[in-house]
Amino acid sequence: MIKEFSIRKSVEEVEEGQTLQPKFDQNNLIPVITVDKSNNEILMHGYMNQEAFRLSMQTKEAHYWSRSRKCIWKKGETSGLTQKIKEIKIDDDQDCVIFKVELGGLQASCHVGYKSCFYRKLTSGEGQYIDKLEFTEKKKVFDPLQVYGNSPNPTKL
Amino acid sequence: MIKEFSIRKSVEEVEEGQTLQPKFDQNNLIPVITVDKSNNEILMHGYMNQEAFRLSMQTKEAHYWSRSRKCIWKKGETSGLTQKIKEIKIDDDQDCVIFKVELGGLQASCHVGYKSCFYRKLTSGEGQYIDKLEFTEKKKVFDPLQVYGNSPNPTKL
Numbered sequence: 083m084i085k086e087f088s089i090r091k092s093v094e095e096v097e098e099g100q101t102l103q104p105k106f107d108q109n110n111l112i113p114v115i116t117v118d119k120s121n122n123e124i125l126m127h128g129y130m131n132q133e134a135f136r137l138s139m140q141t142k143e144a145h146y147w148s149r150s151r152k153c154i155w156k157k158g159e160t161s162g163l164t165q166k167i168k169e170i171k172i173d174d175d176q177d178c179v180i181f182k183v184e185l186g187g188l189q190a191s192c193h194v195g196y197k198s199c200f201y202r203k204l205t206s207g208e209g210q211y212i213d214k215l216e217f218t219e220k221k222k223v224f225d226p227l228q229v230y231g232n233s234p235n236p237t238k239l
Numbered sequence: 240m241i242k243e244f245s246i247r248k249s250v251e252e253v254e255e256g257q258t259l260q261p262k263f264d265q266n267n268l269i270p271v272i273t274v275d276k277s278n279n280e281i282l283m284h285g286y287m288n289q290e291a292f293r294l295s296m297q298t299k300e301a302h303y304w305s306r307s308r309k310c311i312w313k314k315g316e317t318s319g320l321t322q323k324i325k326e327i328k329i330d331d332d333q334d335c336v337i338f339k340v341e342l343g344g345l346q347a348s349c350h351v352g353y354k355s356c357f358y359r360k361l362t363s364g365e366g367q368y369i370d371k372l373e374f375t376e377k378k379k380v381f382d383p384l385q386v387y388g389n390s391p392n393p394t395k396l
Contacts, residue, residue, distance in 0.1 A: 088370060090396045097351050097394055102361060102370040115272050115281060122279035124272060127335040139361070139368040170368050171375070173356040174349055175394040178284040180357055192331055194254050199330040200337055204259060204296065211296040211327050213245060213259040218328070237254055237332040239247045 084133050090176075097174050105177040106132065111147055112179060116191065118198075119168045119182040125191040126199045130179070142167045144181055150236040161229045162187035188224050193236060195222035195229075241290050247333075254331050262334040263289065268304055269336060273348070275355075276325045276339040282348040283356045287336070299324045301338055307393040318386045319344035345381050350393060352379035352386075 090096055090103045106112050111129040118125055128146040130138065134154050137145040144165035148155040158164030164186035171180040185191060192199040201219040204211040247253055247260045263269050268286040275282055285303040287295065291311050294302040301322035305312040315321030321343035328337040342348060349356040358376040361368040 093392055093394045093396065096396070100359075100372045100374075102372055113270060113284065115284065117281070124274070124281070124337060127270065127272065127330060142367065167368075170361040171357040172359055172361065172372065173284060174351045174353075174358070178356075180281060194331045196331075199335075200328040201331070202257075202329055204327040204329065210299065211324075215257045215259055215329065217257075235250055237250045239250065239253070 084136050087132065087135075096176050102172065103176050104135065104172065104179070105175065107177070111149075112177060114144075114146065114179045114181055116144065116165060116181045116183055118191075119184055123198055124200055125165075125183070125185075125197070135179070138167060138181070139170070144183060148236065150234075150238055158186060160233060161193075163191055163229075165191070188229070190223035193226060193230065195224050195226045197223050241293050244289065244292075253333050259329065260333050261292065261329065261336070262332065264334070268306075269334060271301075271303065271336045271338055273301065273322060273338045273340055275348075276341055280355055281357055282322075282340070282342075282354070292336070295324060295338070296327070301340060305393065307391075307395055314348075315343060317390060318350075320348055320386075322348070345386070347380035350383060350387065352381050352383045354380050 088101050088103045096103055104112055110131050114128045114130055116126045131147045134145040134147050144157040146155045165183035167181050167183055169182040190197045196219045202215040203218050205214040205216055245258050245260045253260055261269055267288050271285045271287055273282045288304045291302040291304050301314040301324055303312045322340035324338050324340055326339040347354045353376045359372040360375050362371040362373055
């Protein structure tokens with residue numbers, strides 16, 4: 083039995099109130115931005131359904147909804163790359179969450195082997211950004227094959 | 240005429256390649272996390288369609304898709320709260336973007352009057368997070384009525 087979230091009744095209460103009233107989207111998900119508490123680096127951008135949000139709140143361990151595997155996903159279950167939640171923030175209209183976390187295991191977060199999922203940036207050229215990416219992490223933290231074995235890749239075309 | 244983005248052909252190229260191949264969701268949007276470049280604080284979480292992404296890349300000024308107003312929204316057009324894009328990052332499966340920005344105007348970003356949209360956190364009580372919010376920004380940076388006048392509030396129930 084999942085504890086229900088409070089019903090949204092007024093914009094003023096959502097924006098200025100002290101009651102958690104999260105908004106889930108048409109797929110019943112809410113986005114989460116996961117941040118390394120030690121240096122404010124953004125590690126990943128995931129999604130939660132109501133159950134994953136409640137599990138994250140109750141255990142202080144990050145739980146997400148895997149859109150590719152269509153199941154609740156306790157971060158680190160397979161990989162040991164756990165995330166202990168030290169702070170949860172929510173935005174003005176309560177449709178997006180931040181987790182500030184402490185990393186467990188290999189101190190990384192991305193299934194490709196990098197610390198952060200955001201290991202590339204757009205190249206800046208002649209007053210605009212172009213379609214070419216540059217790597218900002220030069221070296222992987224771990225070998226995904228060793229950590230995940232032959233698990234299916236969550237990245238979809 | 241919007242310049243098309245490159246077509247996604249392989250997971251390997253999407254994850255490990257140097258070509259921008261963004262994925263837009265079922266509503267033709269991609270989420271953007273906007274960060275204050277000066278201190279890595281997360282300011283907001285928005286969305287772009289293809290046109291807003293191209294405009295952001297071409298002008299280095301943040302453009303979003305307003306889901307409530309259903310139009311391209313150049314940040315700061317009404318409010319003067321502009322965002323100059325100093326870096327754009329993209330994640331492993333290229334379905335989420337980070338803007339690192341310099342703030343213009345009142346050095347704030349949130350339509351409610353705070354610097355960041357994430358001005359509240361969940362209360363931590365007895366080993367778990369509870370449904371009560373605490374304000375982490377104690378004072379508004381500006382009065383929304385003075386900045387936005389009677390423009391409709393973008394927050395929806």
